[in-house]
Amino acid sequence: MSKKAPSFMFSRYAAIVKKELIQIKKDPASLAIALILPVMLLFLLGYAVSSEVENxxxxxxxxxxxxxxxxxxxxxxxxxxxxxxxxxxxxxxxxxxxxxxxxxxxxxxxxxxxxxxxxxxxxxxxxxxxxxxxxxxxxxxxxxxxxxxxxxxxxxxxxxxxxxxxxxxxxxxxxxxxYNPNMEVMKFNIPALIGLIMQEVTLILTAFSLVREKERGTIEQLMVTPIKPSELILGKLTPYVGIGLFSFLFVLITGILWFGVPVEGSIPLLLLLSMLFLVTTLAMGILVSTLAKNQLQAMQMAFAIILPSVILSGFVFPRDPMPLVIQMLGGLIPLTYFLEMLRGIFLKGVGIEELWNQTIILSIFTILLCIATILSFKKRLE
CATH class of the missing domain: 3.40.1710.10 (abc type-2 transporter like domain)
Structure with a gap:
């Protein structure tokens, strides 16, 4: 009669631990995100999160x-x-x-x-x-x-x-x-929620596009074709623009009809500026997709963008009381300017004259992100 193997052996356990450590060592990007991101968020949230309004x-x-x-x-x-x-x-x-x-x-x-x-x-x-x-x-x-x-x-x-x-x-x-005589929180939050939701949806959608190709091996088929990086990036970006615009319209109509938050300004202007923001966030997601080696890295990078955006953009906490350095960091987030656009058009009924600075800055973000995405994509297997 054969001797039954022990249910748990420390040697087998140690071998698995050693193997996993080797895998972690081969993926320093994920390790860096896991170690650096919590400290970074602690500093950002520690200085930015405040219920006090001053100055x-x-x-x-x-x-x-x-x-x-x-x-x-x-x-x-x-x-x-x-x-x-x-x-x-x-x-x-x-x-x-x-x-x-x-x-x-x-x-x-x-x-x-x-x-x-x-x-x-x-x-x-x-x-x-x-x-x-x-x-x-x-x-x-x-x-x-x-x-x-x-x-x-x-x-x-x-x-x-x-x-x-x-x-x-x-x-x-x-x-x-x-603008908001009764100081209703709903009228302030719904426009911002529309912007935040659109950023998260479009960013996550595109963050996995090229990574998915890499993991499935289909990226190799693209490598042997005469397709240029700009053609590939823009080709992947275009379908998501249509999806994002349809999603934005659905959320916008829900916010107006269900939550009863009217748009005081021009709806065509709102749609035009929303299209600009969609292209910006989609380009950001494609950039994440070109930099990430797998879907886990893509998710970590997307999370590293989304959470600071919620805190530093003025979505939850006013930006004016924040320290100047934190305000400058918030100025590097496209959502910051889109929230100003949304709240301005929804609540104040402002036109392009008052939103011209935000429009220019958001356009610059879009151009730079598209250029960075095209340059970061290398038409070869890593």
């Missing part, structure tokens, strides 16, 4: 130009919540600043401000960009608090000087929230 960009239209009006402005900038960025000269200029996303709050001080304080009936106007509810709520609550404190200070000065104070509040705030 809100503020425009000031000071029609009074007195020591009293300057004291009020100083009261806004003394704290950490507001930053006096631009001086405006009209409501039209303020509206343009909001449309271009340069400021989130405007303080309007009337000509009679200093005289009205003496008569206990001064008022100032605070106009807030409500497209981002997080920033808008912070701006609204803190502006009210600052003006209330200033009003109490004026009353105390009157008591000290005259021995009595008026019964009325000497300074009041007239608040006005633009």
């Amino acid at each position: 809100i960009e503020m425009a000031v239209w000071d029609q009074n130009q007195t020591a009293e009006s300057r004291e009020l402005i100083q009261g806004f900038v003394n704290g950490q919540f507001f930053k006096h960025s631009i001086d405006a000269l009209s409501y039209n200029e303020i509206e343009k600043l909001f449309d271009e996303g340069k400021v989130s709050l405007a303080l309007v001080i009337p000509k009679s401000y200093s005289k009205d304080i003496v008569r206990d009936k001064a008022s100032v106007q605070v106009i807030i960009d409500g497209s981002d509810p997080t920033i808008a709520k912070t701006a609204l609550s803190n502006s009210k608090l600052i003006i209330q404190n200033k009003s109490i200070e004026i009353q105390m000065d009157a008591i000290n000087q005259k021995g009595l104070g008026g019964m009325n509040q000497p300074l009041v705030e007239e608040s006005r929230v633009l």
Whole structure:
């Protein structure tokens, strides 16, 4: 009767471990991603993820130009919540600043401000960009608090000087929230979700295209043909543009009809800019596909792009409070500019004039990614 082999032998186990270590050694790219990516994400998320909103960009239209009006402005900038960025000269200029996303709050001080304080009936106007509810709520609550404190200070000065104070509040705030008066989070999130979903779908679709050819061995058939790298890359890119556009239309219609988020701006412009972004993300996915040796590497690279995009693009957290270095890193992500386009067209109804800078930057990204993809593809077996 034969002797039964032991169910577990350490020698066999050690041999498998040794074999796997050799396989890992042969794939340093995956090992580097596994070791470096967590640390990189920790630094990015540690600095970028914050629920606090500070240094809100503020425009000031000071029609009074007195020591009293300057004291009020100083009261806004003394704290950490507001930053006096631009001086405006009209409501039209303020509206343009909001449309271009340069400021989130405007303080309007009337000509009679200093005289009205003496008569206990001064008022100032605070106009807030409500497209981002997080920033808008912070701006609204803190502006009210600052003006209330200033009003109490004026009353105390009157008591000290005259021995009595008026019964009325000497300074009041007239608040006005633009674009999203009710500060609904849904109206802010749905356009961004459309952009994020489109990036993930198109990036993952194309990230596996050439890798799949490599693993199946069909890439060898392409190598012996007279096809040029540019023809192969663009040929693989084109079908996914149609798929991505159809997917975008489906998601867009769902967002409008099901979630009730209207498009205030031009839908043809939205479709045109969305097509540009689709080409950008598809080119990014093809680039990943040319660099990755297998589908695991392609997935890891795609994940390394998607997660920072969620955090640094302004999808979840406002970009203004982030450190300058983190903001610069976010500026290297195409989704950052597409979210500005989507929210601008959805919420503010802006046109190409206000989105021209984002359009140029996104076009440059597209060209550079296409060139990098073509150059990275070598018409030979690695």
